[in-house]
Amino acid sequence: MGQKEKLVLVGVVKRKKDLEMARKEHWYRIPLKHAPKRKAKYLALYQTRAFAKEGKAINYYASIKGSSLHKRKELLPDEENHPRSEDYYYKFNLGSLRATPYRIENRYGRRIGFAFTTFKELLGSKEISELFNIVPIEEIIRQALKNCQIRAIGGYSIMENKRLRYRLDFAIFCQKGKINIECDDLRWHSQPKQRQKDKKRDRWLKKRGWTIFRFSTEEIKNNTAKCIKILKQAIQNLGGI
Structure with a gap:
């Protein structure tokens, strides 16, 4: 070697x-x-x-x-x-x-x-x-959102008792709700321990009014347009931005 x-x-x-x-x-x-x-x-x-x-x-x-x-x-x-x-x-x-x-x-x-x-x-x-030779899927989504003029905040921090509780890949604030976009590398998010953490996190966020979308590496790489279409529909359902 x-x-x-x-x-x-x-x-x-x-x-x-x-x-x-x-x-x-x-x-x-x-x-x-x-x-x-x-x-x-x-x-x-x-x-x-x-x-x-x-x-x-x-x-x-x-x-x-x-x-x-x-x-x-x-x-x-x-x-x-x-x-x-x-x-x-x-x-x-x-x-x-x-x-x-x-x-x-x-x-x-x-x-x-x-x-x-x-x-x-x-x-x-x-x-x-x-x-680590990881496809920068967050950057792909960031650019796609920008191209569609969808205002999203990357790396949005959610605080609880003055401490960081969760950091979201992207947050979109709509008239009637809020959207969390997660870009999931399945090499990490398919592991049993991480899946349980993700489920716990998603439950916590949903109770506080978040709508959550998780897109895998393959979905983002191979069908970015479909991801954006799903997000546009969700934004419309929540009264727009």
């Missing part, structure tokens, strides 16, 4: 403390239950929105030197009262953190978990969709 084809594991960093441990102490942890099945040569770090301007993107990566299994409390003795302190984690020993050639942004709010890509994609990508 050539250098550019070598596997890269993408991990998530939610706390500044964990990024500093990767930077200064050269290690990263993954829960045993989420441990990757394949062996990667590199680790890329996806920083969540907790990192403000540097967040919602991959900015750094490092080589993986080896791994070992430990209880969480052994890795983080100052957090021994954590509810998962007895759980086992893989500790990945890392080389020095390096900056990616480009900031790899999550422009469409994709859910990021542990996943694999290649070193070539890591070095050449500027957006998460490119990194």
